[in-house]
Amino acid sequence: MASDPLLSVDGLHVYYGSSHVLHGVTLETGTAPLSIVGRNGMGKTTLCQAIMGLVPSSGGEVRLGGERISGRRAFKVARAGIGYVPQGRRVFRSLSVDEHLRLVGKPDGEWTVERIYGTFPRLAERRRNGGAALSGGEQQMLAISRALLLNPRLLVMDEPTEGLAPVIVEHVVEVLREIGRSGVGLLLVEQNLTVATEVSDRIMVMMNGEIALETDAATLLNDRALRNRYLGVSAEA
Ligand SMILES: Nc1ncnc2c1ncn2[C@@H]1O[C@H](COP(=O)(O)OP(=O)(O)OP(=O)(O)O)[C@@H](O)[C@H]1O
Incomplete structure (x- = not known):
């Protein structure tokens, strides 16, 4: 018998007032990013x-490992095993790096504060710095670390490289690839096509609120006409 996918989204509809934004999104993903x-x-x-x-959905459902999670409140979705790194990072300005991490870290999880410091040496160097004193890249690493410390089965990341300098983007890509190898599922939303295709083969x-195309990284990178049709000018950025 085939096992349940890690995440399945089936016919998801979302409205903001009378504005219909998600038009029946359907996708499945496992542990590959x-x-x-x-x-x-x-x-x-x-x-x-x-x-x-x-945000509430008005139709369709979301399942994690076969268990229905749509309709649950956000903290329950997180508790069920999905970590979220929202767009814009959102770290606390007055908490130090170490305080951020110790707030959520548990000594017995697979991801511990020590493992985080090993994975992100930059955060270890900055452990006493407040959130306000971190660069954009360091804030992003802190936001990703916080989500990892909850030991999720799946990480959902919304544009983690937005606004970062190219050299920092490279580091974030390395981290995302490492997360992919660690067995944690990864659903990555990206405007940066290079990042998306470096992190996952499946794209x-x-x-307009639907999954319009499923393809692999090489096809999308090699087919300019396809990119123009689905992504327009932003694909060349
Ligand atoms: N809270 C809201 N209330 C009303 N409309 C919204 C709200 N949030 C988003 N929208 C609209 O829903 C549509 C989808 O927005 P969404 O932010 O999900 O797109 P996106 O693909 O993530 O875009 P971006 O890459 O610019 O972040 C847009 O037309 C947006 O203006």
């Missing part, structure tokens, strides 16, 4: 938020 790309305003953030229970394109 999956990237979702798409132009601005296509519904990628809304999809992340609907999976997390942060979905969202257009």
Whole structure:
């Protein structure tokens, strides 16, 4: 008997008032990373938020390991095993790096504060710095670390490289690849096609609130006409 996929989203609809934003999104993913790309305003953030229970869906369902999680409140979705790194990072300005990590870290989890410091030496160097004193890249690493310390089965990340310098983007890509290898599932929403294709081979394109295309990284990178059709100018950025 085939086992349940790690995450399955089936026919998900979301409205903001009378505005219909998700039009029956359907996807499945396992422990191999999956990237979702798409132009601005296509519904990628809304999809992340609907999976997390942060916006209500009006039809369809979300399952984690076969268990229905749609309709649950966000903290229960997190407790069920989905870590979320929202767009814009959101670290506390007055808490130090170490305080951020110790707030959520548990001594017996697979990801511990010590493992985080080993994975992100930069955070170890900055452990006494407050959130306000961190660079954008360091804040992103802290946001990812916080999500990992909850020992999730799946991480949902919304544009983790947005606004970062290229050298920092490279480091974040390395970290995402390591997460992919560690057995934690990864659903990555990205505007940066290079990042998306470096992190995952499987790529979905969202257009007008639907998954319009599922393809592999090489096909998308090699087919300019396909990129133009689904991603327009942002694909060349
Ligand atoms: N809280 C909200 N209330 C009303 N409309 C919203 C709200 N949030 C998003 N929208 C609209 O829903 C649509 C999808 O937005 P969403 O942020 O999900 O897209 P996106 O693909 O993540 O875009 P971006 O890459 O720019 O973040 C857009 O038209 C947006 O204006």
